[in-house]
Amino acid sequence: MTTLPSLESDLRRRLTGVRGLLLDMDGVLVLRNALIAGAVEALAALDAASIPYLLATNTSIVGRGTLSLELSRAGLSIPADRIVSAASAAAAYTGRQFAGRPIYVLVAPDARAEFDGRLLLSHDEAAQPGARAAAVVVGDAGDEFTPRNVQTAFTLLRGGARFVAMHKNRWWLTPAGVMLDSGAYVAALEFGMQRRALVTGKPSRVFFGEGLRLLDAMLGAGSGAAGPAARLAPAEVAMVGDDLWNDIRGAQKAGLRGVFVRSGKHGDVELTRAASERGGGPPDAVAPSIVEVVAALTG
Ligand SMILES: [Mg+2]
Known part of the structure; x- marks a missing residue:
């Protein structure tokens, strides 16, 4: 060796x-x-x-624009178009695979900017009886990981939506302490579906x-x-x-x-x-x- x-x-x-x-x-x-x-x-x-x-x-809690801004405050000048993130990779992937078709993206509002111009179902639209999505995309949704939204994701997956996860990190460290990360929610949906998500992050x-x-x-x-x-x-x-x-x-x-x-x-x-x-x-x-x-x- x-x-x-x-x-x-x-x-x-x-x-x-x-x-x-x-x-x-x-x-x-x-x-x-x-x-x-x-x-x-x-x-x-x-x-x-x-x-x-x-x-x-x-990083999938914010879009690249916000990340670039945060980095510039820290002293690093990196424009948004010189960043690839778990969120931007998910947006690029689903843009190619499901162009023009509705998708349900469970992610914090800032990161949703990566999907601008795409046909996104709102939480209410996605929860309508009979709603259909080409894909369910799960990222760092923070407070949007409500029981209702996670159930909505599950229902859409059961209805045939493809399952995309930005990453499967278990937990992360914030100023408020150790927080449960989105990987735990992805794992819950995988358990219910008995199907693995396609991961777009590292x-x-x-x-x-x-x-x-x-x-x-x-x-x-x-x-x-x-x-x-x-x-x-x-x-x-x-x-x-x-x-x-x-x-x-x-x-x-x-x-x-x-x-x-x-x-x-x-x-x-x-x-x-x-x-x-x-x-x-x-x-x-x-x-x-x-x-x-x-x-x-x-x-
Ligand atoms: Mg590192």
Whole structure:
């Protein structure tokens, strides 16, 4: 097995051929609402080197516009069109699969903006007897996870709607304490339906596919080129993240490279576990933080 020191020492060689990046947010650019040291300069260096990157996050409680605003208040300038989120991936996926057909989206109002222009059933419309939806999409709905709305989702699923979940996170940490996350509601509906939801956030293939598509669009727009010449192969894109399963394993399964940074929640214990479990393996590279990854790419 590849030893961890070699994963860290050969960073430049291990990143050879990488032409685009997906960057996780928590643990890579920010940690507990504070900027990670050097993150702003790292993004500036990527811009200067014309290396396209996207913020790639499972956030689904707000839309990308609000997320971009929140990041700018924290000191990071990342426009909404340079973000791929579990919510935006769900909107893009359902837009392709169910174009022009009504869908029921159980998500907080801000994230609903990702579905602007789409035919969305209101809670009341969806609860009407005989209502039909092409898909039920579940995200971070917060206070909208009422018994009535969850029952509505179940009824529509029973009526043949496809089941889409933005992610299946169990819980999350808020200023008010530990909160039950939307994954628990997804699990409840899966239990009732005896059917799995299709997940659009990390670590799903849908998510990384959407990231690649947006990076391709950025490359095409930047160079003025169009068509296949501008396209990135999955292996030319590295996902930089602090979660060995959602970020690293998910990216590798989708054919991207997984670059683990130690600036977030996982460390040696998780590295060893991820490398030794069935179907697992080491990341393609390991670095202390985003700073070293960008230095290796641009230096
Ligand atoms: Mg993270």
